[in-house]
Amino acid sequence: MTAEWWRDAVIYQIYPRSFADSNGDGYGDLPGAIEKLPYLSELGVDAIWLSPIYTSPMADAGYDVADYENVDAMFGNIADADALITAAHGLGIKVILDLVPNHTSDEHRWFQAAIAAEPGSPERDYYLFRDGLGEDGSLRPNNWTSVFGGKGWTRLTRPDGTPEQWYLHLFDVKQPDLDWSSEKVREGFDDILRFWLDKGVDGFRIDVAHSLVKADGLPDWDHEAALLSGETGPMWDQDGVHDVYRRWRRILDGYEGDRSLVAEAWVADPTRLANYLRPDEMHTAFNFEFLDSRWNAKAYRDVITKTMAADRAVGAPTTWVLSNHDVVRHVSRFGLQDPGASHEGLGQRDEQPDNEIGTRRARAATLMMLALPGSAYLYQGEELGLPEHTTLDDSLRQDPTWFRSEFTRVGRDGCRIPMPWNADAPGLGFSPNGETWLPQPESYRDLAADQQMATPGSTWRLYHDALAMRKDLGLGRGTLEWVEGPDALVAFDNGDVRVMTNVLGEPIALPEGYRVIASSVDLDGDVLPTDTTVWLTPVR
Template sequence: MLSDVISSPGPDANPALVPLHAASSEHDRQWWRSSVIYQVYPRSFRDLSGDGIGDLPGITAEMASLAELDIDALWLSPFYRSPQNDAGYDVADYCSVDPLFGTLDDFDALVDAASGHGIRIIVDLVPNHCSNEHALFQAALAAPPNSPERDMFIFRDGAGENGDAPPNNWQSHFGGSAWTRTNNTDGTPGQWYLHLFDSSQPDFNWDNPAVRAEFERVLRFWLDRGVGGFRVDVAHALIKKSDLPDWGGRADGCSSEGFPGHEAPMFGQPEVHDIFRSWRKLLDEYDGERVLCAEATIDPLDRLSDWVRSDEMHQTFNFAYLNHEWNAGAVRHVVGSSLEAFDKVGAPTTWVLSNHDVVRHATRFGIEGHQERPGDGLGPEDPQPNYELGLSRARAASLLMLALPGGVYLYQGEELGLPDHTTMPHDFRQDPSYHRTGGARLGRDGCRVPLPWHAASDSFGFSSTGAAWLPQPADWALLARDAQREDPASTLNLYRSALAVRREYALGAGSLAWWPDVDGESVVAFLNGNVLVVLNMGSEPVDLPAGEVLVASEAGAAAGGILAPNHAVWLRLS
């Protein structure tokens, strides 16, 4: 029994406890080291204009609701001017707001409203690629080969006798070749340009100092408007190996049999670190501890921690943690390995369970058996997840995550227990990966569905007209924010309680020591300060030691000193 092993009130009384991670010192109490940052996907958050697409005024209008979660910052997914071929990640102008979302004045009002609640605004920067409608790319298309305009991007002559084949075999993340051929001004076939994503998203040439200067201009533009920092999209892709060699591994650069990720020629090149060192110096010129967070798909964790050395990024997403299975051994391994790797460079670990690119964890943890579309959305033809099981596990997993030392990222709607829309009719799908693969990949639309605010309103209060750019499941009325606010047992109120306790007990700046347990395959238990955190990932209840229940993933889950399966609890030990 767990209580047979966990029988003392603290680590000094139990020699079996070995501290894995020490609490932050006062010197290391920068806000970002223990931050809670909430991701807003603007087109799906709240629509005040009535066009069915969320906007900046909608975010501003709900700032008080966000402040109830006791968060430190909002990360906004792209709102720049864009043709929206990839939901704004195809940027046509980095220093403007797309009319879909509002104006620069609306952005300034949003920053002011957030500041009034002590909340910083972090914007999404997309430096690997832009839109093919960007003025720089249009100039490159109009210019001849080897011109300064073309050198802003990666143009190459084709392979084969007439240059009819792509320059190499690289594949797009969204399916198909990563190269598209251009036409010369006289209509004859021309050079090819590289796009690791959609053909409408040409990659910049970061070997060119002019590209670096352009993005330093962009950074300063937003820093001067008061942003708290940047989440850097596909940060690991900026530098490519100079000879652009063929690659037989995965298009996303993750490790596969025979093709370790560190050998991918389009990702994680050593020279990329020089870019972020220069950005760190730039941000350090500004007051208020402005931050950089990398979206970098890098493995193993010892390589990922290089991104958060003291003169580079402040944070990087921990995708190894995001992708953990429902298995206690796997969780302990990734938590322990992460803390060890990041502690070596004096950086916080940044935990995350959901975002706009992955299946929401309330759905992911409800998938039973083999999933035919790993890493992709589910559709109406697929076996449907067990939502009740998924939600129970998601609440428990979130409670564990919020007790870990370090930073935390939340994705809008997870505090409502939202699942993916797994029965969305295919006619509504907009993700380019769905269209580029002819439907073989469903894409990410299922996790991007507009939020439910009011149970009794059209589009559940998302839009002032009832419009919504993606359809919402009918049963989301039960998950609407107004309904959950009144229910003390709701997922919303679980998050509110947990985040308040996390702040009160400074868990983000805290320590971690594993508590020994009997069944290593089913229980995760650790001490953070004097708070014992226990997650039961097994199928049988486990006994708990005596202690005050601070938060439980479900009312009654820890009743009688016993923790039910698929639940978690925080206990304050005397």
């Protein structure tokens, strides 16, 4: 990788509890991840992003952090984190950690000190405490709701039962929101950044990066606080967040090695999202509008055009992504009757996707994505073509969304199922004794890594070969020029490579004077079948 590696890197997201378990407790851990680093090196990724590994009571799978400078015992210890960073770097793989700055766990020392102190005390400056409305303060300070469902405020109670102030939690009740107008909070996170940068991490993925700063006065908002909607409300995408990221950028720029920040910012307007990518702020931001697109050629042409233009205006690359730990896996999204229609979990009572059709479309979408200029993120298991677990028994669900929505939204467990490594091993090789914190569907057996790695035409081989060619051909550093064609065709040139994706259309003739160097399916003749992507180069 050259300087500014983040401009064209392919980053692989590890969801640690579901990646690889080394000790048989059924939960993935850092030693397990270290063992699998050679697999990722062979796949051809440039970096890994680890979802939170910090000390946590796990009310929200580690996104409720009790200690940002330690590792939860579920995953190992701080020495394991050091070993993982060293091992990854030894293989030429960068390491990005997940940083959760909107909220902490209610077990964090800052919150424990705050609730032990009196209203108005300095300890309460860290969080958004407010007096209630009404004569006795029994009414919520405003009408905000939680992303996970239910109210966004909880009232404290003294040990003697006397009701007290309220605190804001845009997520679970055990995830109190920090007050980013407090210099104490800002200094605290300066220290957290430096702690991990000193250990050699190459960057941070910033959780809900658009939510840190709330509108003055916390005004009512007559909408649900839906994280993935991209709406702008008093808790989302306030201009004050940019002061935080300029401060962080100065810290990262003080370290050697070109450290980077990537924003998880669900901001629908590409020009607003590009504000996070100005030269003195973050380096990249997930293109969630691309992830959210229906399986529709015009939708793809439009989103690629406008997002790349907005990012180019601030000198930033576009960061492509199709799946992550919060959305339905794209194999299953694309297998719905309205392909790509759902990014929230699917359960037994929902439409069941056709994963055979979804796999075909997912492979085509992946080959299209990997040919686009910019960086790309892969979610663990997508290189195996894993579908969503849509028939998980409700009694096994652990996502707080399921509980806080009063069992009306199944949540995200279905995309977080433990990885299948070995088809013939207990637990499909996820753990040494077969233990898995969530059960794997039977469909994962034939998709196990050991079944695919040596099989020509497998989804794993598609990813492996595409990543190698992407690097060899410099596609991540290339330029995009649209190619005219039928309405169902997404076609562009990136340097000498012509990329053609047939989205739901009739077969399309391949251009003369080109040879196919990659295809999402085996071709039969000189036509591009429906739901297929090809890469072509001129015949010299």
